[in-house]
Amino acid sequence: MTSDIAAILGIDGIATGAVYALVAIGTVLIFTVTRVIFIPFGDIAAFTALTLAALDAKRFPGTGALVVILACLATLIEIISLLRNGELRLLPRALLFYLVLPLAVVGAAWLAMRTDPPLAIRLVLALMLITPIAPLLDRIVFRPIADGSVLLLLTVSVALHYALVGLGLLFFGPEGVRTEPLTSFSTEFAGVLISGQTMLIVIAALVFSGLLYLFFDFTLVGKSLRATAVNRTGSRLMGIRPARAGTIAYLLGSLMAGVSGILIAPVNTVFYDSGFLIGLKAFVGAIVGGMTSYPGAAIGAVGVGILESFASFESSALKDVIVFSLLIPVLIWRSLASLHSEEEIEE
Amino acid sequence: MSEMFSMRDVTVCYDNVEAVRNVSLSVEEGQIVTVIGPNGAGKTTLLMAAIGLLASRGRMVFQGDDIGKMSVEDRVERRLCLVPEKRELFSDMSVADNLLLGSYSLRDRSGVQTTLDEVYDRFPRLKERQRQAAGTLSGGERQMLALGRALMAKPKLLMLDEPSLGLAPLIVREIFRTIASLRDLGVSILLVEQNARAALETADYGYVLETGEVVQSGPAKDLIHDPRLITAYLGGH
Numbered sequence: 215m216t217s218d219i220a221a222i223l224g225i226d227g228i229a230t231g232a233v234y235a236l237v238a239i240g241t242v243l244i245f246t247v248t249r250v251i252f253i254p255f256g257d258i259a260a261f262t263a264l265t266l267a268a269l270d271a272k273r274f275p276g277t278g279a280l281v282v283i284l285a286c287l288a289t290l291i292e293i294i295s296l297l298r299n300g301e302l303r304l305l306p307r308a309l310l311f312y313l314v315l316p317l318a319v320v321g322a323a324w325l326a327m328r329t330d331p332p333l334a335i336r337l338v339l340a341l342m343l344i345t346p347i348a349p350l351l352d353r354i355v356f357r358p359i360a361d362g363s364v365l366l367l368l369t370v371s372v373a374l375h376y377a378l379v380g381l382g383l384l385f386f387g388p389e390g391v392r393t394e395p396l397t398s399f400s401t402e403f404a405g406v407l408i409s410g411q412t413m414l415i416v417i418a419a420l421v422f423s424g425l426l427y428l429f430f431d432f433t434l435v436g437k438s439l440r441a442t443a444v445n446r447t448g449s450r451l452m453g454i455r456p457a458r459a460g461t462i463a464y465l466l467g468s469l470m471a472g473v474s475g476i477l478i479a480p481v482n483t484v485f486y487d488s489g490f491l492i493g494l495k496a497f498v499g500a501i502v503g504g505m506t507s508y509p510g511a512a513i514g515a516v517g518v519g520i521l522e523s524f525a526s527f528e529s530s531a532l533k534d535v536i537v538f539s540l541l542i543p544v545l546i547w548r549s550l551a552s553l554h555s556e557e558e559i560e561e
Numbered sequence: 562m563s564e565m566f567s568m569r570d571v572t573v574c575y576d577n578v579e580a581v582r583n584v585s586l587s588v589e590e591g592q593i594v595t596v597i598g599p600n601g602a603g604k605t606t607l608l609m610a611a612i613g614l615l616a617s618r619g620r621m622v623f624q625g626d627d628i629g630k631m632s633v634e635d636r637v638e639r640r641l642c643l644v645p646e647k648r649e650l651f652s653d654m655s656v657a658d659n660l661l662l663g664s665y666s667l668r669d670r671s672g673v674q675t676t677l678d679e680v681y682d683r684f685p686r687l688k689e690r691q692r693q694a695a696g697t698l699s700g701g702e703r704q705m706l707a708l709g710r711a712l713m714a715k716p717k718l719l720m721l722d723e724p725s726l727g728l729a730p731l732i733v734r735e736i737f738r739t740i741a742s743l744r745d746l747g748v749s750i751l752l753v754e755q756n757a758r759a760a761l762e763t764a765d766y767g768y769v770l771e772t773g774e775v776v777q778s779g780p781a782k783d784l785i786h787d788p789r790l791i792t793a794y795l796g797g798h
Contacts, residue, residue: 448649448650
């Protein structure tokens, strides 16, 4: 391998890793706040790409129908739960959040589609359509078992992923899509051609990580999410509702997954089931970071991207095997490193 | 004085075991009420039920509202606060962030800075260490932070679970002085303590809890001279 090829592979790896980093950060965010390892995260990213492709083709995406169905289901479950707990006074807020807002988003997207919107608007529409999915799934699937073990939540999360893949086939069809690059700009650095899309991916990952840092460090809501992650009982004693913190985490997480879906769509052909590998590789990155550290997850995910890039050059057929094999030494190292930290869990 | 908080025939079960049985007690406005008793008597369980972390049977009234079925967060929004035995601090976060989160439940944010200044005046040590992570504080400082964080919510009733647990005698005296001074701010206090003497010296009224039941109650100044209590809890002969 020459240094030129190594540089190209390195840049390609950083770009792929940056996409994984966005998903990995979202995975860590949701895990720390809700204890759910949200496997369908990659599906959210893939659905965003498919949504954007449909919008580009001037078709109303299947995401709209998916959101409407999920919103109706979530509303029904919320009403039953409110009736059971005698909390009907909360009904207007529940209707607004679980029914009116998601339907308004779908309605707005449907209206906007009639005007042949420019690319920037289509990007916003794709993100708007995708962000309600994870919070609605949280209400339907995870909220009723919120006190279950991490293993139960993980098992349900895997099942949910398979359900979503099926729904993806139903709503988006079996064809793969590749969207137009967001920019045709490219530049040469040290003899290596770097595309604008690659730069955009890295910049977007940096900007969103930075925004997340500002949100967590400088806003009360961000701090309340961190508090829920650090100490659930302690945060409840401050009046922070874990369910609300979870919803915010799902909203933010799906926004990040959505952005990564938009960024990856011009680079890779995305199918209804492409999300699994994106999610799994981001998950490997998050595990490298210990599932609790955002910078750790981001660095781990970029590492996974670079490893994947070099692995696919050496042996395209074995690239996934090589990437997932990384988990074994990392898990051994993690389990050895965390032997004496159990007593630090409380306080 | 009007009644701030009351429990009537409250029973709390772990699985099928009754950890607290038919307990009734009340806290008047501006009063310090203590619940003393041996280890395992159900004191902590009682406070966990009062804040809503454990389900209970019976009636619980706070400022005229039946709060028995309310969530923890709804009780906190009504300014009923608990400083638990384990403190439950946010160990990775700074002292200042812990205190700020104490005010999370307040809708009116205009007075938060003033309350923070008051807490720093009360516990200057916390101000010195405001940028330090809560997990790096000493035991006494953690208790101060837990108290300060609860005060940030401007509680009407503050429930304290074993505030002296594991602290050096000098710090214990400081903590009890602080508790006594909170009465002057108009905060009602329900204090659960194993350190019965210190608790009764600070409190207005006391309940004795044994194996989940109230076996004795009365003004603290009477209980502190009760021969049975002196033998059982106050280290006398």
